[in-house]
Amino acid sequence: MSHHEHADQRQAATDYFEPEGWEQRYAGDAQTWSGHANPRLVELASTLTPGTALDVGCGEGGDVVWLAQQGWHATGADFSRNGLARAARHAELAGVADRVDWWQVDARRFDAQGRTFDLVTSHYLHPPDGGMVEVTRRLATAVAPGGHLLVVGHALHSMPGAHDGHDDQRTRAMFAVEDLLPALPADMEVLVAEERPRRLVREGRAVDVADVTLAARRRA
Template sequence: MTNPGEHTAALHDEPSQDPATFWENRYRESDRAWSGRANAALEREAAGLAPGTALDLGSGEGGDALWLAQNGWSVTAVDISPTALARGQAAAEGAGLAERIRWIAADLATWQPDGPFDLVTAHFLQSPVELPREVILRRAAATVAPGGVLLVVGHAQFPPWSKHKPDGVPLPTADDVLASLELLAEHWEIVTKAAVEREAIGPDGHVATLVDSVLTLRRTHSI
Protein backbone atom coordinates (compact mmCIF):
# COMPACT_ATOMS: atom_id res chain seq x y z
CA MET A 1 0.00 0.00 0.00
CA THR A 2 2.99 2.24 0.22
CA ASN A 3 4.46 4.76 -2.19
CA PRO A 4 6.41 8.02 -2.12
CA GLY A 5 3.46 10.35 -2.25
CA GLU A 6 1.02 8.96 -4.76
CA HIS A 7 -1.10 6.74 -2.50
CA THR A 8 -4.71 7.84 -2.06
CA ALA A 9 -5.64 8.55 1.53
CA ALA A 10 -8.06 6.82 3.86
CA LEU A 11 -11.52 7.86 2.76
CA HIS A 12 -15.02 6.51 2.88
CA ASP A 13 -16.56 6.83 -0.57
CA GLU A 14 -15.66 3.35 -1.86
CA PRO A 15 -18.39 0.71 -1.89
CA SER A 16 -17.98 -2.12 0.58
CA GLN A 17 -15.44 -4.50 -0.93
CA ASP A 18 -13.20 -7.28 0.25
CA PRO A 19 -9.80 -5.64 0.93
CA ALA A 20 -7.79 -8.50 -0.62
CA THR A 21 -9.80 -8.28 -3.84
CA PHE A 22 -9.66 -4.49 -3.92
CA TRP A 23 -5.87 -4.27 -3.58
CA GLU A 24 -5.11 -7.20 -5.86
CA ASN A 25 -7.26 -5.63 -8.57
CA ARG A 26 -5.63 -2.26 -7.94
CA TYR A 27 -2.15 -3.65 -8.60
CA ARG A 28 -3.25 -5.67 -11.61
CA GLU A 29 -4.58 -2.53 -13.31
CA SER A 30 -1.05 -1.58 -14.44
CA ASP A 31 2.43 -3.00 -14.76
CA ARG A 32 3.56 -0.84 -11.83
CA ALA A 33 1.43 1.15 -9.40
CA TRP A 34 4.17 3.16 -7.68
CA SER A 35 7.54 4.66 -8.53
CA GLY A 36 9.70 1.99 -6.92
CA ARG A 37 11.56 4.60 -4.86
CA ALA A 38 11.62 4.72 -1.10
CA ASN A 39 9.42 7.18 0.74
CA ALA A 40 11.24 10.40 1.59
CA ALA A 41 10.32 10.19 5.28
CA LEU A 42 11.88 6.75 5.56
CA GLU A 43 15.14 7.92 4.01
CA ARG A 44 15.21 10.91 6.33
CA GLU A 45 14.10 9.26 9.59
CA ALA A 46 16.06 6.00 9.20
CA ALA A 47 19.25 7.45 7.72
CA GLY A 48 21.11 7.54 11.03
CA LEU A 49 19.90 4.22 12.41
CA ALA A 50 22.17 1.21 12.78
CA PRO A 51 20.86 -1.53 10.46
CA GLY A 52 19.11 -4.45 12.09
CA THR A 53 15.76 -6.15 11.58
CA ALA A 54 12.93 -4.18 10.00
CA LEU A 55 9.20 -4.73 9.49
CA ASP A 56 7.57 -2.93 6.55
CA LEU A 57 3.79 -2.86 6.95
CA GLY A 58 1.82 -2.54 3.72
CA SER A 59 4.99 -2.89 1.67
CA GLY A 60 3.33 -2.68 -1.74
CA GLU A 61 5.80 -3.22 -4.55
CA GLY A 62 8.71 -2.96 -2.17
CA GLY A 63 10.26 0.49 -2.62
CA ASP A 64 10.88 0.93 1.10
CA ALA A 65 11.91 -2.69 1.67
CA LEU A 66 14.48 -2.48 -1.13
CA TRP A 67 15.94 0.75 0.25
CA LEU A 68 16.24 -0.78 3.71
CA ALA A 69 17.89 -3.92 2.34
CA GLN A 70 20.32 -1.84 0.30
CA ASN A 71 21.28 -0.10 3.52
CA GLY A 72 22.02 -3.28 5.45
CA TRP A 73 18.67 -4.14 7.02
CA SER A 74 17.08 -7.59 7.16
CA VAL A 75 13.50 -6.86 6.15
CA THR A 76 10.13 -8.52 6.60
CA ALA A 77 7.79 -7.00 4.01
CA VAL A 78 4.07 -7.65 4.41
CA ASP A 79 1.27 -6.79 2.00
CA ILE A 80 -2.18 -8.11 1.18
CA SER A 81 -1.53 -8.23 -2.59
CA PRO A 82 0.44 -11.18 -4.01
CA THR A 83 0.94 -9.25 -7.25
CA ALA A 84 2.58 -6.34 -5.44
CA LEU A 85 4.83 -8.69 -3.50
CA ALA A 86 5.84 -10.60 -6.63
CA ARG A 87 6.99 -7.34 -8.19
CA GLY A 88 8.96 -6.45 -5.10
CA GLN A 89 10.55 -9.88 -4.96
CA ALA A 90 11.54 -9.68 -8.62
CA ALA A 91 13.13 -6.28 -8.03
CA ALA A 92 15.02 -7.64 -5.00
CA GLU A 93 16.33 -10.58 -6.99
CA GLY A 94 17.44 -8.24 -9.78
CA ALA A 95 19.29 -6.07 -7.27
CA GLY A 96 20.95 -9.01 -5.52
CA LEU A 97 18.94 -8.42 -2.34
CA ALA A 98 16.75 -11.51 -2.31
CA GLU A 99 18.33 -12.94 0.84
CA ARG A 100 17.77 -9.72 2.80
CA ILE A 101 13.98 -9.51 2.35
CA ARG A 102 11.27 -11.92 3.48
CA TRP A 103 8.03 -11.32 1.57
CA ILE A 104 4.76 -12.25 3.31
CA ALA A 105 1.32 -12.14 1.69
CA ALA A 106 -1.09 -11.49 4.54
CA ASP A 107 -3.99 -9.34 5.67
CA LEU A 108 -2.60 -7.00 8.29
CA ALA A 109 -6.00 -6.96 9.99
CA THR A 110 -5.33 -10.48 11.28
CA TRP A 111 -1.61 -11.10 10.72
CA GLN A 112 0.52 -11.43 13.85
CA PRO A 113 4.10 -10.07 13.61
CA ASP A 114 6.83 -12.29 14.99
CA GLY A 115 9.34 -9.64 16.19
CA PRO A 116 11.14 -8.18 17.89
CA PHE A 117 12.19 -5.68 15.22
CA ASP A 118 14.69 -2.84 15.41
CA LEU A 119 12.51 -0.80 13.05
CA VAL A 120 8.79 -0.99 12.33
CA THR A 121 7.64 1.25 9.53
CA ALA A 122 4.18 1.98 8.11
CA HIS A 123 3.90 4.49 5.27
CA PHE A 124 0.48 5.61 4.05
CA LEU A 125 -1.26 2.68 5.67
CA GLN A 126 -4.55 4.31 4.71
CA SER A 127 -7.19 2.62 2.62
CA PRO A 128 -10.48 3.40 0.89
CA VAL A 129 -11.71 -0.04 1.97
CA GLU A 130 -11.93 -1.45 5.48
CA LEU A 131 -8.65 -1.34 7.41
CA PRO A 132 -8.35 -1.49 11.23
CA ARG A 133 -5.33 0.82 11.16
CA GLU A 134 -5.16 1.59 14.88
CA VAL A 135 -5.28 -2.10 15.81
CA ILE A 136 -2.56 -2.93 13.28
CA LEU A 137 -0.28 -0.16 14.53
CA ARG A 138 -0.74 -1.03 18.20
CA ARG A 139 0.07 -4.67 17.46
CA ALA A 140 3.15 -3.67 15.49
CA ALA A 141 4.35 -1.23 18.16
CA ALA A 142 4.43 -4.08 20.65
CA THR A 143 7.06 -5.84 18.49
CA VAL A 144 9.56 -2.96 18.55
CA ALA A 145 12.70 -4.02 20.40
CA PRO A 146 14.12 -1.90 23.24
CA GLY A 147 16.15 0.83 21.54
CA GLY A 148 14.19 0.23 18.33
CA VAL A 149 12.11 2.69 16.32
CA LEU A 150 8.49 2.92 15.20
CA LEU A 151 7.89 5.14 12.17
CA VAL A 152 4.32 5.94 11.06
CA VAL A 153 3.74 8.26 8.10
CA GLY A 154 0.38 9.22 6.64
CA HIS A 155 -1.32 11.85 4.54
CA ALA A 156 -2.07 14.98 6.58
CA GLN A 157 -3.94 16.52 3.65
CA PHE A 158 -5.62 15.01 0.62
CA PRO A 159 -3.40 15.00 -2.48
CA PRO A 160 -4.88 17.43 -5.05
CA TRP A 161 -5.25 14.63 -7.59
CA SER A 162 -7.09 12.27 -5.23
CA LYS A 163 -10.19 10.74 -6.79
CA HIS A 164 -11.82 10.48 -3.38
CA LYS A 165 -13.80 13.22 -1.72
CA PRO A 166 -13.37 14.37 1.88
CA ASP A 167 -16.31 13.27 4.04
CA GLY A 168 -15.80 15.82 6.79
CA VAL A 169 -13.57 13.55 8.87
CA PRO A 170 -10.06 15.06 9.05
CA LEU A 171 -7.06 12.89 8.32
CA PRO A 172 -5.16 11.92 11.48
CA THR A 173 -2.35 14.17 12.64
CA ALA A 174 0.85 12.87 14.22
CA ASP A 175 -0.69 13.77 17.60
CA ASP A 176 -3.77 11.72 16.73
CA VAL A 177 -1.66 8.72 15.77
CA LEU A 178 0.36 8.97 18.98
CA ALA A 179 -2.81 9.06 21.08
CA SER A 180 -4.32 6.10 19.20
CA LEU A 181 -1.28 3.93 19.91
CA GLU A 182 -2.06 4.06 23.65
CA LEU A 183 1.60 3.69 24.59
CA LEU A 184 3.13 4.15 28.01
CA ALA A 185 4.89 7.50 27.72
CA GLU A 186 7.71 6.44 30.03
CA HIS A 187 8.59 3.59 27.65
CA TRP A 188 8.93 5.70 24.52
CA GLU A 189 10.86 8.76 23.33
CA ILE A 190 9.40 11.06 20.68
CA VAL A 191 11.95 11.63 17.93
CA THR A 192 9.69 13.33 15.36
CA LYS A 193 6.06 14.42 15.64
CA ALA A 194 5.28 16.86 12.87
CA ALA A 195 3.49 17.78 9.66
CA VAL A 196 6.15 17.71 6.95
CA GLU A 197 5.86 19.22 3.48
CA ARG A 198 7.36 17.63 0.39
CA GLU A 199 7.04 17.96 -3.35
CA ALA A 200 5.50 15.20 -5.46
CA ILE A 201 4.58 14.78 -9.10
CA GLY A 202 0.94 14.01 -9.77
CA PRO A 203 -0.56 11.81 -12.50
CA ASP A 204 -0.80 14.82 -14.82
CA GLY A 205 2.91 15.53 -14.44
CA HIS A 206 2.45 18.68 -12.37
CA VAL A 207 4.38 19.22 -9.14
CA ALA A 208 2.38 19.74 -5.95
CA THR A 209 3.26 20.28 -2.32
CA LEU A 210 1.96 17.48 -0.12
CA VAL A 211 1.83 17.38 3.66
CA ASP A 212 2.60 14.20 5.60
CA SER A 213 2.03 13.46 9.26
CA VAL A 214 5.26 11.93 10.56
CA LEU A 215 5.60 10.16 13.89
CA THR A 216 8.89 8.57 14.89
CA LEU A 217 9.19 6.97 18.31
CA ARG A 218 12.08 5.14 19.99
CA ARG A 219 11.34 2.47 22.57
CA THR A 220 13.38 3.14 25.70
CA HIS A 221 12.15 0.21 27.82
CA SER A 222 10.73 -3.25 27.31
CA ILE A 223 7.14 -3.91 28.24
Protein backbone atom coordinates (compact mmCIF):
# COMPACT_ATOMS: atom_id res chain seq x y z
CA MET A 1 0.00 0.00 0.00
CA SER A 2 1.36 3.37 -0.90
CA HIS A 3 1.03 6.41 1.27
CA HIS A 4 2.06 9.60 -0.56
CA GLU A 5 2.65 10.27 -4.27
CA HIS A 6 3.33 7.10 -6.29
CA ALA A 7 5.46 4.27 -4.95
CA ASP A 8 8.74 3.07 -6.42
CA GLN A 9 7.80 0.94 -9.43
CA ARG A 10 10.92 -1.21 -9.01
CA GLN A 11 9.61 -2.72 -5.77
CA ALA A 12 7.92 -6.11 -6.08
CA ALA A 13 4.14 -5.80 -6.22
CA THR A 14 3.55 -7.95 -3.14
CA ASP A 15 5.62 -5.53 -1.07
CA TYR A 16 2.98 -2.85 -1.56
CA PHE A 17 0.42 -4.86 0.35
CA GLU A 18 2.27 -6.32 3.34
CA PRO A 19 4.05 -4.71 6.30
CA GLU A 20 7.39 -6.39 5.60
CA GLY A 21 7.92 -4.48 2.37
CA TRP A 22 7.25 -1.15 4.05
CA GLU A 23 9.40 -2.00 7.06
CA GLN A 24 12.29 -2.44 4.63
CA ARG A 25 11.43 0.76 2.78
CA TYR A 26 11.40 2.79 6.00
CA ALA A 27 14.44 1.06 7.54
CA GLY A 28 17.05 3.45 6.15
CA ASP A 29 17.75 7.08 6.90
CA ALA A 30 16.63 8.62 3.60
CA GLN A 31 13.24 10.33 3.67
CA THR A 32 10.81 8.58 1.33
CA TRP A 33 8.11 11.20 0.88
CA SER A 34 8.13 15.00 0.58
CA GLY A 35 6.79 15.68 4.08
CA HIS A 36 4.21 18.07 2.61
CA ALA A 37 0.52 17.60 3.23
CA ASN A 38 -1.44 16.02 0.40
CA PRO A 39 -3.41 18.63 -1.55
CA ARG A 40 -6.79 16.92 -1.26
CA LEU A 41 -6.42 16.97 2.53
CA VAL A 42 -5.47 20.65 2.53
CA GLU A 43 -8.51 21.45 0.38
CA LEU A 44 -10.96 19.81 2.77
CA ALA A 45 -9.40 20.36 6.18
CA SER A 46 -8.83 24.05 5.50
CA THR A 47 -12.62 24.49 5.40
CA LEU A 48 -13.21 22.74 8.74
CA THR A 49 -12.94 23.74 12.38
CA PRO A 50 -10.02 21.79 13.87
CA GLY A 51 -10.96 18.91 16.12
CA THR A 52 -9.79 15.31 16.23
CA ALA A 53 -8.41 13.61 13.13
CA LEU A 54 -7.32 10.10 12.15
CA ASP A 55 -4.99 9.48 9.19
CA VAL A 56 -4.91 5.80 8.22
CA GLY A 57 -1.85 4.85 6.18
CA CYS A 58 0.06 7.83 7.54
CA GLY A 59 3.53 6.68 6.45
CA GLU A 60 6.15 9.21 7.58
CA GLY A 61 3.45 11.45 9.02
CA GLY A 62 3.39 14.43 6.67
CA ASP A 63 -0.39 14.79 6.83
CA VAL A 64 -0.50 14.19 10.58
CA VAL A 65 2.10 16.87 11.25
CA TRP A 66 0.29 19.34 9.00
CA LEU A 67 -3.02 18.69 10.73
CA ALA A 68 -1.42 19.23 14.14
CA GLN A 69 0.10 22.48 12.91
CA GLN A 70 -3.40 23.63 11.94
CA GLY A 71 -4.71 22.98 15.44
CA TRP A 72 -6.05 19.44 15.10
CA HIS A 73 -5.31 16.67 17.58
CA ALA A 74 -4.24 14.05 15.06
CA THR A 75 -3.71 10.30 15.26
CA GLY A 76 -1.52 8.65 12.64
CA ALA A 77 -2.17 4.98 11.92
CA ASP A 78 0.00 2.68 9.84
CA PHE A 79 0.98 -0.99 9.68
CA SER A 80 4.71 -0.19 9.57
CA ARG A 81 6.47 0.25 12.90
CA ASN A 82 9.42 1.90 11.16
CA GLY A 83 7.11 4.29 9.37
CA LEU A 84 5.47 5.30 12.64
CA ALA A 85 8.87 5.82 14.25
CA ARG A 86 9.84 8.16 11.43
CA ALA A 87 6.52 9.98 11.74
CA ALA A 88 7.04 10.47 15.47
CA ARG A 89 10.49 11.96 14.84
CA HIS A 90 9.05 14.34 12.26
CA ALA A 91 6.38 15.45 14.74
CA GLU A 92 9.06 16.09 17.36
CA LEU A 93 11.12 18.17 14.93
CA ALA A 94 8.01 20.14 13.96
CA GLY A 95 7.20 20.86 17.61
CA VAL A 96 3.77 19.18 17.54
CA ALA A 97 4.47 15.93 19.38
CA ASP A 98 2.02 16.91 22.11
CA ARG A 99 -0.78 17.10 19.53
CA VAL A 100 -0.31 13.71 17.90
CA ASP A 101 -0.79 10.03 18.73
CA TRP A 102 0.34 6.93 16.85
CA TRP A 103 -1.48 3.67 16.23
CA GLN A 104 0.02 0.58 14.59
CA VAL A 105 -2.78 -1.12 12.69
CA ASP A 106 -3.36 -2.74 9.30
CA ALA A 107 -6.08 -0.80 7.45
CA ARG A 108 -7.50 -4.06 6.12
CA ARG A 109 -8.32 -5.11 9.67
CA PHE A 110 -8.95 -1.65 11.11
CA ASP A 111 -11.45 -1.60 13.98
CA ALA A 112 -12.31 1.78 15.48
CA GLN A 113 -13.23 0.04 18.75
CA GLY A 114 -15.83 2.69 19.48
CA ARG A 115 -13.49 5.63 18.91
CA THR A 116 -14.70 8.42 16.65
CA PHE A 117 -12.97 11.39 15.02
CA ASP A 118 -14.10 14.63 13.44
CA LEU A 119 -12.03 13.84 10.35
CA VAL A 120 -10.96 10.44 9.08
CA THR A 121 -8.61 10.50 6.11
CA SER A 122 -6.66 8.04 4.01
CA HIS A 123 -4.43 8.78 1.04
CA TYR A 124 -3.14 6.34 -1.57
CA LEU A 125 -3.91 3.11 0.20
CA HIS A 126 -4.42 0.43 -2.43
CA PRO A 127 -5.18 -2.97 -0.91
CA PRO A 128 -5.20 -5.77 -3.49
CA ASP A 129 -8.20 -7.07 -5.38
CA GLY A 130 -10.71 -4.35 -4.58
CA GLY A 131 -9.89 -4.27 -0.88
CA MET A 132 -10.35 -0.50 -0.59
CA VAL A 133 -14.12 -0.92 -0.54
CA GLU A 134 -13.93 -2.84 2.73
CA VAL A 135 -11.31 -0.43 4.11
CA THR A 136 -13.61 2.49 3.35
CA ARG A 137 -16.47 0.77 5.16
CA ARG A 138 -14.24 0.30 8.20
CA LEU A 139 -13.00 3.90 8.11
CA ALA A 140 -16.56 5.22 7.96
CA THR A 141 -17.32 3.64 11.33
CA ALA A 142 -14.76 5.97 12.93
CA VAL A 143 -16.39 9.21 11.73
CA ALA A 144 -18.15 11.14 14.48
CA PRO A 145 -21.62 12.69 13.95
CA GLY A 146 -21.06 15.82 11.90
CA GLY A 147 -17.59 14.59 10.98
CA HIS A 148 -15.96 14.06 7.60
CA LEU A 149 -14.41 11.15 5.72
CA LEU A 150 -11.81 11.70 2.98
CA VAL A 151 -10.51 8.81 0.86
CA VAL A 152 -8.05 9.53 -1.95
CA GLY A 153 -6.40 7.13 -4.36
CA HIS A 154 -4.41 7.06 -7.57
CA ALA A 155 -6.51 7.04 -10.73
CA LEU A 156 -5.60 4.02 -12.82
CA HIS A 157 -4.82 6.03 -15.95
CA SER A 158 -2.33 8.12 -13.93
CA MET A 159 -0.19 5.15 -12.94
CA PRO A 160 2.97 4.33 -14.93
CA GLY A 161 2.33 1.36 -17.20
CA ALA A 162 -1.45 1.69 -16.98
CA HIS A 163 -1.79 1.72 -20.75
CA ASP A 164 0.58 -1.09 -21.69
CA GLY A 165 -1.78 -3.95 -20.90
CA HIS A 166 0.28 -5.14 -17.94
CA ASP A 167 -2.21 -6.45 -15.36
CA ASP A 168 -0.35 -7.10 -12.13
CA GLN A 169 -1.42 -6.98 -8.49
CA ARG A 170 -0.68 -3.28 -8.26
CA THR A 171 -2.90 -2.46 -11.24
CA ARG A 172 -5.74 -4.57 -9.86
CA ALA A 173 -5.49 -2.67 -6.58
CA MET A 174 -6.64 0.56 -8.24
CA PHE A 175 -10.24 1.67 -7.66
CA ALA A 176 -12.76 4.13 -9.06
CA VAL A 177 -14.72 6.46 -6.83
CA GLU A 178 -17.93 4.67 -7.83
CA ASP A 179 -16.52 1.48 -6.30
CA LEU A 180 -16.40 3.11 -2.86
CA LEU A 181 -19.89 4.58 -2.69
CA PRO A 182 -21.63 1.35 -1.56
CA ALA A 183 -19.27 1.25 1.44
CA LEU A 184 -20.77 4.43 2.92
CA PRO A 185 -23.50 4.06 5.55
CA ALA A 186 -26.91 5.58 4.94
CA ASP A 187 -26.26 8.50 7.30
CA MET A 188 -23.30 9.81 5.28
CA GLU A 189 -23.79 12.53 2.68
CA VAL A 190 -21.44 12.50 -0.32
CA LEU A 191 -19.75 15.86 -0.83
CA VAL A 192 -17.19 14.97 -3.51
CA ALA A 193 -17.04 11.88 -5.71
CA GLU A 194 -14.78 12.52 -8.68
CA GLU A 195 -11.28 12.48 -10.09
CA ARG A 196 -9.33 15.66 -9.34
CA PRO A 197 -6.16 16.76 -11.16
CA ARG A 198 -2.78 17.10 -9.49
CA ARG A 199 0.69 17.94 -10.81
CA LEU A 200 3.77 16.13 -9.53
CA VAL A 201 7.39 15.67 -10.53
CA ARG A 202 8.19 12.17 -11.74
CA GLU A 203 11.77 11.34 -12.76
CA GLY A 204 12.52 15.04 -13.10
CA ARG A 205 9.48 15.85 -15.25
CA ALA A 206 6.26 17.63 -14.32
CA VAL A 207 3.39 15.20 -14.84
CA ASP A 208 -0.35 15.78 -14.61
CA VAL A 209 -2.12 12.98 -12.76
CA ALA A 210 -5.55 12.47 -11.22
CA ASP A 211 -6.69 11.55 -7.74
CA VAL A 212 -9.78 9.45 -7.11
CA THR A 213 -11.43 11.60 -4.43
CA LEU A 214 -14.31 10.72 -2.11
CA ALA A 215 -15.36 13.15 0.62
CA ALA A 216 -18.44 12.56 2.75
CA ARG A 217 -20.02 13.96 5.89
CA ARG A 218 -21.87 12.04 8.60
CA ARG A 219 -25.11 13.75 9.50
CA ALA A 220 -25.10 15.15 13.02
